[in-house]
Amino acid sequence: MGAVAVAILASACSEPQPRGFATDQPTRMCVDDRGMRQDESRCATRAGYVNPYYWYYVGRGGYVPPVGYAVRGGTRQPLAATNYQSAATAERAAIARGGFGASASRNTTVSRGGFGGSSRASAGG
Numbered sequence: 001m002g003a004v005a006v007a008i009l010a011s012a013c014s015e016p017q018p019r020g021f022a023t024d025q026p027t028r029m030c031v032d033d034r035g036m037r038q039d040e041s042r043c044a045t046r047a048g049y050v051n052p053y054y055w056y057y058v059g060r061g062g063y064v065p066p067v068g069y070a071v072r073g074g075t076r077q078p079l080a081a082t083n084y085q086s087a088a089t090a091e092r093a094a095i096a097r098g099g100f101g102a103s104a105s106r107n108t109t110v111s112r113g114g115f116g117g118s119s120r121a122s123a124g125g
Contacts, residue, residue: 020065021094027064028078029071029087031056037065040088057084064090 030043033052042053058064058074064087065071078084 018066018069020063020069021091022061023058023064023085023087023090024060024093025090026057026059026079026082026084027062027087027090028055028057028084029064030054031071035070037067037069037071037087039067040086064094 030038030040030053032038032042033054037056038053043051043055054076055078056071056074056076057078058071059079063071063073
């Protein structure tokens with residue numbers, strides 16, 4: 001019973017995991033050879049002839065994890081004729097719109113009244 005209490009206490013005190021976000025534009029991020037996101041400066045500088053860092057590309061709505069976390073849903077090859085924003089730029093925009101975990105895309109609902117709306121009627125019986 002004591003081990004269960006310790007496990008519950010440990011999970012209650014642990015730090016919440018950082019959350020990534022969905023980008024609203026095609027985005028590139030720097031990734032290491034293990035598939036973990038890295039600071040973009042690592043891809044910008046080429047140390048000698050071997051560089052274990054490369055650009056990783058995700059499309060609109062793609063997942064951008066925090067630095068140090070695994071990437072997914074993208075590719076190492078950019079699409080032709082596509083402009084990619086940097087992950088750092090996308091990150092600043094996501095924070096400005098409400099922080100990590102919030103979608104960077106704008107989902108709005110438009111409701112219209114008047115003619116053309118649907119109505120339902122039920123008959124008693």
